[in-house]
Amino acid sequence: MNLASQAIVTASQMQAIETLIFQAGMPVASLMEKVALKITQRLTELYPPEPYKRIGILAGSGHNGGDALVVARELHHQGRQVKIYQPFTKSKPLTRVHGCYAQSLGIPFVALADLGDCDLLVDGLFGFGLDRDVIGDGAIAIDTINSWQIPVLSIDLPSGIHSDRGNAMGTAIRATHTLCLGLWKRGLLSEAASPYIGNLERIGFDIPEKSIQEILGDRHPLWRIDPLEVISDRLPIARSAIAHKYDIGHLLLVVGSERYGGAAILAALGAKATGVGMLSIAVPHSLKPLMLAQVPDALVIGCTETPSGAIASLPDLDWQKYQAIACGCGLSLDAGQIVEQLINSEQPLLLDADGLNMLAAMGKVRINQQLPNRNSATVLTPHWGEFCRLFPDLREVERLAALQIAVSQTQSTILLKGARTAIASPSDTMPRSNFPADSQVWINPESTAALARGGSGDVLAGMIGGLLAQGMTAKDAAIVATLWHSQTARWLVRQRTEMGVDPVTLAQNLLPFLQDYPSKIVKT
Numbered sequence: 001m002n003l004a005s006q007a008i009v010t011a012s013q014m015q016a017i018e019t020l021i022f023q024a025g026m027p028v029a030s031l032m033e034k035v036a037l038k039i040t041q042r043l044t045e046l047y048p049p050e051p052y053k054r055i056g057i058l059a060g061s062g063h064n065g066g067d068a069l070v071v072a073r074e075l076h077h078q079g080r081q082v083k084i085y086q087p088f089t090k091s092k093p094l095t096r097v098h099g100c101y102a103q104s105l106g107i108p109f110v111a112l113a114d115l116g117d118c119d120l121l122v123d124g125l126f127g128f129g130l131d132r133d134v135i136g137d138g139a140i141a142i143d144t145i146n147s148w149q150i151p152v153l154s155i156d157l158p159s160g161i162h163s164d165r166g167n168a169m170g171t172a173i174r175a176t177h178t179l180c181l182g183l184w185k186r187g188l189l190s191e192a193a194s195p196y197i198g199n200l201e202r203i204g205f206d207i208p209e210k211s212i213q214e215i216l217g218d219r220h221p222l223w224r225i226d227p228l229e230v231i232s233d234r235l236p237i238a239r240s241a242i243a244h245k246y247d248i249g250h251l252l253l254v255v256g257s258e259r260y261g262g263a264a265i266l267a268a269l270g271a272k273a274t275g276v277g278m279l280s281i282a283v284p285h286s287l288k289p290l291m292l293a294q295v296p297d298a299l300v301i302g303c304t305e306t307p308s309g310a311i312a313s314l315p316d317l318d319w320q321k322y323q324a325i326a327c328g329c330g331l332s333l334d335a336g337q338i339v340e341q342l343i344n345s346e347q348p349l350l351l352d353a354d355g356l357n358m359l360a361a362m363g364k365v366r367i368n369q370q371l372p373n374r375n376s377a378t379v380l381t382p383h384w385g386e387f388c389r390l391f392p393d394l395r396e397v398e399r400l401a402a403l404q405i406a407v408s409q410t411q412s413t414i415l416l417k418g419a420r421t422a423i424a425s426p427s428d429t430m431p432r433s434n435f436p437a438d439s440q441v442w443i444n445p446e447s448t449a450a451l452a453r454g455g456s457g458d459v460l461a462g463m464i465g466g467l468l469a470q471g472m473t474a475k476d477a478a479i480v481a482t483l484w485h486s487q488t489a490r491w492l493v494r495q496r497t498e499m500g501v502d503p504v505t506l507a508q509n510l511l512p513f514l515q516d517y518p519s520k521i522v523k524t
């Protein structure tokens, strides 16, 4: 694993790593110079002199401001028209000397309003040193800039965003582009920060692995999923030349009701896209003709129905036939005691949607007794509302911390859906009885609000089921499916806009996306 490109850190961890680098002999000024030159280089690629001639620099009092002032100097030497606005009178020493030098070069220091005619703004007001709400001139600068239609490139973090939590501290810059420096800051990959960060990239500055390792240790809890690496390593799934359909996994979907028939179809389409060898679908009896018409390759099992058209009970099935079971999409709350029955099976089990709501109805004591005692993997795929129904006492706990606690209580892989889907799994390395509260959490860094649409989650559940049935571990199936789902959606947005990524189109494009996919990963 590449520590620098995947670890997500807090401000204090980042500071501790920097301190090691400085103690080892790297001068602070040299590091600032190196970082700022890299920012300038990337800025030049993203925003070339034509049409971005006039550039406004916002420089704060700390080293984020220092970085911005070095960028100002370099852009001045490129021949761009640079202006600097500094809202604060005091500065850290290194920031102050860069300010003096910029002044000596004749770069004008101007009032905020004078930046209004710029083609691009560089935001170096606050980085990870922000520790209190932004008020006064800082807040006025941020709100004014947000009211202009000028692209903003933020250095390290959009100023005003809390480096660890990702919330706006009073107010925050809405950046067009954020260049995160060194290691990924925790706040940047939070749901709260997503409306502020624009396109997010990391600029590495050759932090020695041993310094990262020394501070983060072996049990670092927070990681960024790398879209390119994961997809290229895991998809498409290779199959042997002499494969038999039963070698490629048999998935049982337990889905659908009269009320929510479509969810059953969407889950089936998601599962089909994984190439699973055999697909069985248990639905209420009256949905059988519909399912056969939509998914002729599936074995459709008609189940007895409740008066409202939900599955009343499952027929006697030979569970051993299935390599995985996925239950819940469109099930409705009227379904019988199916979830209890499936928990007692020995198969890898995914619960989604009403499968989760039925699990929640079992109550905390039984959930925490039964799930950890299952003989194979359990995957829960709640969005935050479902998560809170399942774990009501974690409602007030911060999202990622709550996820880790829920994983340790249930010994299940939990995929917490949202704009920044987070996946956590029981530790691979520790014996179950010794499982620590701090499981690893993996964050999907790139998605699209085009997925905020009824039915996208059903496709995802089917995909995870299909991958589980083919022998992927619960953690890998959750990570691979999440990436594949969100990257396909991002690719479709380019062709069809955010309005055009309906779940059927999404499911139908999962496989076309894999064809030559590196070129299809939408660069941010």
Ligand SMILES: NC(=O)C1=CN([C@@H]2O[C@H](COP(=O)(O)OP(=O)(O)OC[C@H]3O[C@@H](n4cnc5c(N)ncnc54)[C@H](OP(=O)(O)O)[C@@H]3O)[C@@H](O)[C@H]2O)[C@@H](O)CC1
Binding pocket: 018, 028, 029, 031, 032, 035, 060, 061, 062, 063, 064, 065, 067, 092, 125, 126, 127, 128, 129, 130, 131, 132, 133, 134, 135, 138, 155, 156, 157, 181, 182
């Ligand atoms: N070390 C290095 O060489 C490297 C550093 N790097 C860069 O440095 C950045 C971190 O620098 P930093 O620690 O100086 O903090 P930064 O975010 O610039 O400034 C905060 C300053 O503002 C102040 N302040 C805080 N809150 C405030 C508020 N609400 N309203 C008003 N003022 C407030 C607070 O000072 P105070 O007023 O508390 O004395 C503090 O000094 C980092 O994000 C990255 O860009 C990287 O390039 C890697 C190499």
Ligand SMILES: Nc1ncnc2c1ncn2[C@@H]1O[C@H](COP(=O)(O)OP(=O)(O)O)[C@@H](O)[C@H]1O
Binding pocket: 353, 383, 417, 418, 419, 420, 421, 447, 448, 449, 450, 451, 452, 453, 454, 455, 456, 457, 458, 459, 460
């Ligand atoms: N704003 C958003 N940005 C990115 N992804 C999103 C957003 N909103 C929802 N999603 C994704 O879309 C899917 C929605 O799933 P879910 O909430 O279960 O919907 P449904 O039950 O209607 O299918 C999840 O994969 C989720 O991560």
Ligand SMILES: [K+]
Binding pocket: 064, 123, 124, 125, 126, 127, 154, 155, 156, 157, 158, 159
């Ligand atoms: K900034």
